[in-house]
Amino acid sequence: MFKKYQSLIAAFAAGLVCVLGFAPFGLFPVPVLALAVLFVLWARAATPRAAGWLGFAFGFGLFTAGIGWIYVALHDYGGMPLWLALPATLLFAAFLALFPALAGFVQARFPAWRGAVFWSPEEEKRPHPDVTFRIPVQVALGVLMPAAWVLVEWVRGLIFTGFPWLTLGYAHSDSSLAGYAPVLGVYGVSLVAAVSAGLLTTLWLERWNRQGRIALAVLVVLWVGGAALRSVAWTQPQGEPFGVALVQGNIAQDIKFNQDALVGTLETYRRLVTQGEARLTVLPETAFPLLREEVPPSLVEQLRQHARMNDGDMLVGAFEHDEKGFYNSVFTLGSAEEQHYRKEHLVPFGEFIPLRYVLGPLINDVLNIPMGDLARGGERQKPLEVAGQRVAVNICYEDVFGEEIIRALPQATLLVNVTNDAWYGDSYAAEQHNQIAQLRALETGRMMLRATNTGVTSIIGADGKVLKKLPQHEEGVLSGTAQGYEGITPYVRLGNTGVVLLLIGLLAYAWMRREPLPEKGTAGEQG
DSSP: OHHHHHHHHHHHHHHHHHGGGSTTTOOTHHHHHHHHHHHHHHHHOSSHHHHHHHHHHHHHHHHHHHSTTHHIIIIIITOOOHHHHHHHHHHHHHHHHHHHHHHHHHHHHSTTOTTSSOOOHHHHHSOOTTOOEEOOHHHIIIIIHHHHHHHHHHHHTTGGGOOOTTOGGGGGTTSGGGGGHHHHHHHHHHHHHHHHHHHHHHHHHHTTSHHHHHHHHHHHHHHHHHHHHHTOOOSEEEEEEEEEEEEEOOOOHHHHTOGGGHHHHHHHHHHHHTTOOOSEEEOOTTSSOSBGGGSOHHHHHHHHHHHHHTTOEEEEEEEEEETTEEEEEEEEEESSOOOEEEOOSOOBTTTBOTTHHHHHHHHHHHOOOTTOSOOOOOSSOOOEEETTEEEEEEEGGGGGOHHHHGGGTTTOSEEEEEEOGGGGTTSSHHHHHHHHHHHHHHHHTOOEEEEESSSOOEEEOTTSOEEEEOOTTSOEEEEEEEEEEESOOHHHHHTTHHHHHHHHHHHHHHHHTOEEOOOTTOTTSOO
16 A cells, blocks of 8 residues: 555655745755655656646645645634634645646646656556657756746746745745846746756766766756856945834734724834834834724824934835725825825735625634725835835735736835734744745845834845844844845846746747657667
8 A cells, every 4th residue: 555655655745845945944955856856756657647646745745834824824813713724724735736736747748758757667568559759858857847847836826816935936045046036036946946856856867977967067057057146236226325124013913903902002113113213114014903094193293203303204004995995005104295005916815805795704704804805906006205215015925926026116226025924923934925025135136124013024135135134023123224226137127928938948849859759668768
């Protein structure tokens, strides 16, 4: 029995281990090695269906370990009973695992796949009347599998509003491969990492023959090239450096929307804000759990005067309301006239209910999420002109979508993310989220300032490096210096179009490399 399922167990284990490559662990070589294991298993799969199941097992291991923090939001803070929250979390992981399953199935269905790699004695004897071509093993491992993997990652970031969390490229926020982010974005980094996995597998198979040496040479070029790209300054400083203060109120999620705790929450932020002298002060997402018009005028005036005293401005998270509905917003106070940004990319079931008339009553019965059905802000909102900068604000989950962040460029000189990851307790979610923000800084060539309720509050340089951060789950103010930038990176110009075209080109190359299936008796030879 074990032998029958050992490949699935190995794929699941590789997926579990893959999580170690992401924050907070940061062992970026691990996902490359884990994907290499999956590629070997795909290569040995007898049928497309078997390859699909292997992809599903890998994905289920990856997402069960990597996004298990969703259970905390559903059960601990959303009020969903354990007997619903646990299956719901596992079901979501299973849904996400369908994407690696699709990659496995598609690459195995590629024309002439059977016979390409690892014919077992049983396979060698079995007739395959439906197959007339194959592709060389090196092309399968180094081109076809990586392209299929990244293509479904990209699709996962689009379908049902998208969930690109744990995209392979995020594991390389601090590795040499991060140099490819300003050129091709996070999916480009994913592609180079996946190709690296295929090259490692080829090297293991071929040892030191000609194909193995070629694989090693290409692998070295890719990683050295990434390191060289990290030294390229794609954007230039604009204006003088200026002081910033990022406020972390550390308001527990279970009291954040409690009316009895409201006075204490407002006082906490008043106290933390007025102790600083920064030109730009940023408060977290919904720091004031009120509608903008409900914020006490005396508090508004005190904060406005404090910002003006520093010849600067303040960004404050709160809710807003108009005839279209309620918005998760950020408004400004200070020297500049009051402006606002309204969140556009909402979280399904957390900020809006898909198929509201069908699912609304059910969701409302099992989840207790305040302001859980919001309206969307405009798709192309102007950067906020504050503190001498043009600031592109994004709220919480929005910074997961690189192609949406670049809508504000090249006008924006600075990126600001306001977040409340208190929903996820002491899990890995906040560190993973901060790592995602590092890629946004790299892609745009802009600094990213992150003000969060419970962490990770951080200052991220235009090169994607975390310059300063506060400890999680502690009240505090992160003071530092920021710099505006101007200019554009290749990714800002092309978005994800560049990497998608590259993926299509790689698949076309794999198609062109197909060759007739050898006569019976030579099927075990590698192309």
